Amino acid sequence: xxxxxxxxxxxxxxxxxxxxxxxxxxxxxxxxxxxxxxxxxxxxxxxxxxxxxxxxxxxxxxxxxx
Numbered sequence: 001x002x003x004x005x006x007x008x009x010x011x012x013x014x015x016x017x018x019x020x021x022x023x024x025x026x027x028x029x030x031x032x033x034x035x036x037x038x039x040x041x042x043x044x045x046x047x048x049x050x051x052x053x054x055x056x057x058x059x060x061x062x063x064x065x066x
Contacts, residue, residue: 025054 015022027035027050035046 023054 012022027047031050032043032046035041035050036043039046039049041049
């Protein structure tokens with residue numbers, strides 16, 4: 001295995017120990033289908049929700065939304 005692969009796997013293990021995960025910037029087809037089923041909404045709505053969550057997670061100090 002390459003040094004980069006090992007470093008990436010170590011980083012993912014650290015995130016998991018902190019109860020965090022890394023997710024893709026764009027949801028996969030299976031992620032979209034799961035969102036449609038879970039939320040009982042259309043795919044367009046799932047994408048909007050996914051993007052909103054990523055935007056909030058990327059902020060240094062997430063704000064409270066009412």
